[in-house]
Amino acid sequence: MNKISMITILLAATCCCLSLVHGIEQVHISLGTNATEMIVTWTEPQKHTDIDIDAVVYYGRASSSFDQAAIAKSEYFKDDETKYTTFRALLTGLESDTQYHYKIQLDDKESSIFAFKTLKLDENWLPRFAIYGDLGYVNEQSLPYLKKDVEKNMFDVIFHIGDIAYDLHDENGEVGNNFMRSIESIASKIPYMTCPGNHERHSNFSHYDSRFSMIGDRSQPNHQDSLDKRINNHFHSMEIGPATIIMFSTEYYYYTYYGWEQIERQYRFLEKELIRANENRNKRPWIIVMGHRPLYCLKMGDSSCDHQTMERPEIRQGIRMHDQGERQYGLEDLFHKYGVDIQFYGHEHFYARMFPIYKYQMYKGKQSDNPYDHADGPIHITTGSAGNKEIHPLFNHLKEWVAHHFYDYGYTRLIFENQYRIRLQQVSDDQHGKVLDEIEIIKSSPQPHWMP
Ligand SMILES: [Fe+2]
Numbered sequence: 001m002n003k004i005s006m007i008t009i010l011l012a013a014t015c016c017c018l019s020l021v022h023g024i025e026q027v028h029i030s031l032g033t034n035a036t037e038m039i040v041t042w043t044e045p046q047k048h049t050d051i052d053i054d055a056v057v058y059y060g061r062a063s064s065s066f067d068q069a070a071i072a073k074s075e076y077f078k079d080d081e082t083k084y085t086t087f088r089a090l091l092t093g094l095e096s097d098t099q100y101h102y103k104i105q106l107d108d109k110e111s112s113i114f115a116f117k118t119l120k121l122d123e124n125w126l127p128r129f130a131i132y133g134d135l136g137y138v139n140e141q142s143l144p145y146l147k148k149d150v151e152k153n154m155f156d157v158i159f160h161i162g163d164i165a166y167d168l169h170d171e172n173g174e175v176g177n178n179f180m181r182s183i184e185s186i187a188s189k190i191p192y193m194t195c196p197g198n199h200e201r202h203s204n205f206s207h208y209d210s211r212f213s214m215i216g217d218r219s220q221p222n223h224q225d226s227l228d229k230r231i232n233n234h235f236h237s238m239e240i241g242p243a244t245i246i247m248f249s250t251e252y253y254y255y256t257y258y259g260w261e262q263i264e265r266q267y268r269f270l271e272k273e274l275i276r277a278n279e280n281r282n283k284r285p286w287i288i289v290m291g292h293r294p295l296y297c298l299k300m301g302d303s304s305c306d307h308q309t310m311e312r313p314e315i316r317q318g319i320r321m322h323d324q325g326e327r328q329y330g331l332e333d334l335f336h337k338y339g340v341d342i343q344f345y346g347h348e349h350f351y352a353r354m355f356p357i358y359k360y361q362m363y364k365g366k367q368s369d370n371p372y373d374h375a376d377g378p379i380h381i382t383t384g385s386a387g388n389k390e391i392h393p394l395f396n397h398l399k400e401w402v403a404h405h406f407y408d409y410g411y412t413r414l415i416f417e418n419q420y421r422i423r424l425q426q427v428s429d430d431q432h433g434k435v436l437d438e439i440e441i442i443k444s445s446p447q448p449h450w451m452p
Contacts, residue, residue, distance in 0.1 A: 030214055038094060097119070099116075158192050196233065196249050244284050256319075287341055289342075386409065
């Protein structure tokens with residue numbers, strides 16, 4: 001019996017008791033362990049009872065030949081008046097750098113056909129990213145331009161660094177449903193990678209956790225565990241082309257009523273991944289981190305920003321655990337020690353590019369007029385202007401380390417030009433896709449300039 005026949009029988013056995021009509025919508029993909037895997041996730045917003053429902057994702061290289069299949073597991077979500085079912089399937093055995101078509105079968109329903117292209121495994125490959133925070137369903141300003149860029153095949157991966165839908169749980173989850181529907185055309189095609197923001201905090205981030213599927217153990221995969229056990233939507237790392245990219249939660253430091261231990265657990269993970277990335281640096285010279293709240297802030301009226309020093313001390317210097325003692329688990333020293341080249345943040349509803357900075361010391365470049373040419377300190381970029389229903393905040397007390405900033409709605413493109421050169425562009429939605437800011441980030445050795 002072939003693999004698909006077995007799966008079909010299995011599916012029939014598990015679904016025979018179902019009489020409900022199911023929808024297949026809000027389809028999105030995320031990276032599996034590496035380029036040979038992809039996770040397909042979707043949501044069924046009808047109110048199910050709490051029963052396991054299995055479905056199948058069929059996939060193959062040609063749109064007419066779905067010769068591989070993966071069973072999706074369902075996860076019933078219920079919180080207050082919100083009820084829906086999330087399905088997740090891990091597609092394995094993929095060829096890297098290859099176009100795949102896929103469709104979903106759920107009970108007697110079949111989805112339309114979607115497609116994605118797997119990443120390249122090669123560390124010399126030059127990927128292209130879209131990066132932004134704070135999009136939201138209402139006033140999702142940047143989405144039309146993002147869609148145009150995706151149609152033009154400009155991105156290999158999309159990173160949404162928190163504040164996803166404003167908010168996923170609102171209107172009994174309907175805002176979350178609508179947001180996920182609105183991004184389906186890009187997120188079903190390009191891996192849509194996330195970390196949480198403050199707008200995902202509701203009910204201990206459970207709505208966020210139930211909708212996304214980030215593999216938490218990519219560097220030390222445990223294939224024996226089921227997919228749901230391997231998911232960590234809060235902190236996870238990935239290797240893409242010449243870069244190691246780590247997404248993490250700044251929100252653990254601000255919602256400690258959900259617990260303190262996750263701060264230490266994440267910090268240990270970050271350090272472990274940074275050590276591993278440095279051991280691997282001859283192959284993948286760039287280390288990039290992405291979290292929601294910036295360590296250095298510009299946003300007035302935000303209680304997490306110290307308006308005298310324009311920093312977020314809990315994440316930059318460290319937090320007093322249980323509100324006592326010395327500050328611990330600060331991220332600036334950690335990221336500096338292990339030579340993180342670029343840090344991306346959202347949360348503040350504008351774009352801001354800092355001069356390379358470490359402990360308030362800014363560095364304007366030694367090799368050329370370009371401060372990002374062999375930068376002598378980590379590069380911080382705030383890109384929180386993708387959309388959102390809140391108003392633009394005011395800048396104030398602009399410090400000398402802020403090299404450039406503007407309010408335009410938009411998003412960031414990060415384009416690897418060679419192993420040691422990255423082009424960063426900030427796209428303005430307000431100005432019809434105009435590139436408002438552009439820099440080249442350059443180095444000539446695996447480690448950044450400031451490391452011994
Ligand atoms: Fe935020």
